[in-house]
Amino acid sequence: MNTDLGGSALFYLVLLILPISALIARRVPILRIVLSLASWALIIGLLVIVVGQRERFDPYLQRIASVLKIADQTVVGRETRIRMAADGHFWARVTLDGVPRRMLIDSGATVTALSTRTAQAAALDVRNSAFPMILNTANGQISAQTATVRELRLGDIAARGLGVVVSPAFGDTDVLGMNFLSKLKSWRVEGQTLILEPHHHQDFT
Template identity: 25%
Template structure:
């Protein structure tokens, strides 16, 4: 062996032996996981929510997107008759329909009995109570949802707590509210 290479070879061989011994020691210290355990751990890792995750939140769930106006909105199919855009209002104890949206569902606000007193930001007023037979948002379907038809210069129907409190859960993010039945 060349006298110049000999010392380098000995150092390299010693380093290789030490690395091998350390690697074997580390293997004995680490518990072995099966491929199934590793796959389960990988699939259970929480990933940051993206706009694509929001679009398909899961079975019996729906996404209520936040629009540029800063409000969360839900497009609902009501009584299998009509699509209504609801603004989500967690401060409203009951769902509220505008007279125009109620008319599309077959109610005539002018002839309805105004049997419920409602407190709004602009004061107290009276509305007509109704029961929405079916309120469907995405994959979420609730039956017999309490609502009121209100003519208080209301520009938009409201999705209130009479719907939201019947859900199993709902989560708020910066981009959407995810509702679960």
């Protein structure tokens, strides 16, 4: 009796497995395609997120961004557009007398400020002003020297003869201040994008 019950159970099990197997065999290729597409979409989505937040990660990810053309600074028509960084600030890629630098755009800074290292790299003629230059910063008052940048380029914008202050107290941070922004035709923030628009003549002094 046990043998008959075992055989019957096995028979019904086979009958159940056969149609299920046939059904799976038909659907597996479709499932594979769907899963493959979903996996690639997930990988690409994660890559875009990581590259978009690359300031938090290794600097080598900037190369990936350039390859994928995920630009944080672009020129559209006569406007230069800068996307907000992960730290909530706007950082511009500029050249100072041919030396590339990443500068913080700060409308609260009256004058453009450079680190000693940047001033040396650009070979600026740094000197003491006729009167002591004292600046009020978040860390208190600091003394600074002055210099003039022959040409600062940001996107299609070129500023010539731009006055700057230089101090080791700035650390490694370079700041674009209002003496640069005030020379533009306009500047505004739309969403998470800073838009800089020069006058009809792009170069200004």
